[in-house]
Amino acid sequence: MWIAIAIIAFLLIALYLSAHYNWWRPKVDENYPRVLMYHSINRSVEGIAPDLVVSPEAFETQLQYLNKNGYKFYTISELLEAKSTGKAVVLTFDDGFRDNFTEMFPVLKRHNAKATIYLAPDIEGIERLDQHQIIHMRDSGLVEFGAHTMHHVNLDKAESGVAFAEINESKAVVEQLTGLACKAFAYPFGRFNDETVEQVKKAGLSSAVSVKKGIEQVTDPFRIKRISVLGSTNSLQFHLAITRGRYRV
Numbered sequence: 119m120w121i122a123i124a125i126i127a128f129l130l131i132a133l134y135l136s137a138h139y140n141w142w143r144p145k146v147d148e149n150y151p152r153v154l155m156y157h158s159i160n161r162s163v164e165g166i167a168p169d170l171v172v173s174p175e176a177f178e179t180q181l182q183y184l185n186k187n188g189y190k191f192y193t194i195s196e197l198l199e200a201k202s203t204g205k206a207v208v209l210t211f212d213d214g215f216r217d218n219f220t221e222m223f224p225v226l227k228r229h230n231a232k233a234t235i236y237l238a239p240d241i242e243g244i245e246r247l248d249q250h251q252i253i254h255m256r257d258s259g260l261v262e263f264g265a266h267t268m269h270h271v272n273l274d275k276a277e278s279g280v281a282f283a284e285i286n287e288s289k290a291v292v293e294q295l296t297g298l299a300c301k302a303f304a305y306p307f308g309r310f311n312d313e314t315v316e317q318v319k320k321a322g323l324s325s326a327v328s329v330k331k332g333i334e335q336v337t338d339p340f341r342i343k344r345i346s347v348l349g350s351t352n353s354l355q356f357h358l359a360i361t362r363g364r365y366r367v
């Protein structure tokens with residue numbers, strides 16, 4: 119009897135760990151680019167889901183891991199324009215949190231890494247980057263700025279005219295803020311449809327990232343998959359995410 123219970127308990131624990139860590143997934147080709155998704159880098163941010171907030175210490179450990187394992191950092195447009203990249207990683211940050219300057223940028227510089235920040239200029243409910251901070255990061259040559267709609271809207275649900283205006287205007291405002299062409303876009307909430315893709319192209323953008331999980335060779339630059347790094351992601355999970363593309367079922 120007790121042996122049966124022990125065996126069942128062991129199997130349940132093994133099943134849980136397998137589902138949680140995905141160690142059994144095959145490794146992804148190391149020459150496929152890793153596009154990571156972050157939001158806030160901070161200790162904690164009021165009103166923001168804890169999983170969207172990665173501590174500066176964890177972020178630093180992740181950059182150390184990437185450098186130690188021979189990954190080269192690119193911005194999203196550099197990656198798409200490069201002829202050959204080798205082991206490539208793109209760090210993306212959605213929404214334009216102020217802490218991307220105060221907390222993330224110092225760590226980025228220390229590790230000579232690069233980032234792509236997608237700004238939603240009129241997003242509500244977060245402390246946003248100001249233009250001075252944006253210019254400072256632009257001048258470092260380490261940060262590309264992309265667009266993320268004006269108000270962080272669900273483009274799959276928005277009326278067609280509204281959706282296009284949100285995309286087009288955010289591109290124009292990012293260009294005003296940076297003084298540079300804005301080529302990159304991120305779909306808010308990862309929500310889009312075929313018409314959204316056409317609108318992003320029509321606005322003159324050259325790429326768009328989704329929240330679909332995975333690592334692959336980029337064949338469609340308007341449906342780029344990403345790996346989300348969360349506040350709860352531990353070092354083992356980060357390693358599995360980088361090598362396997364995901365760490366949870």
Ligand SMILES: [Zn+2]
Nearest residue numbers: 212213306307
């Ligand atoms: Zn967002």
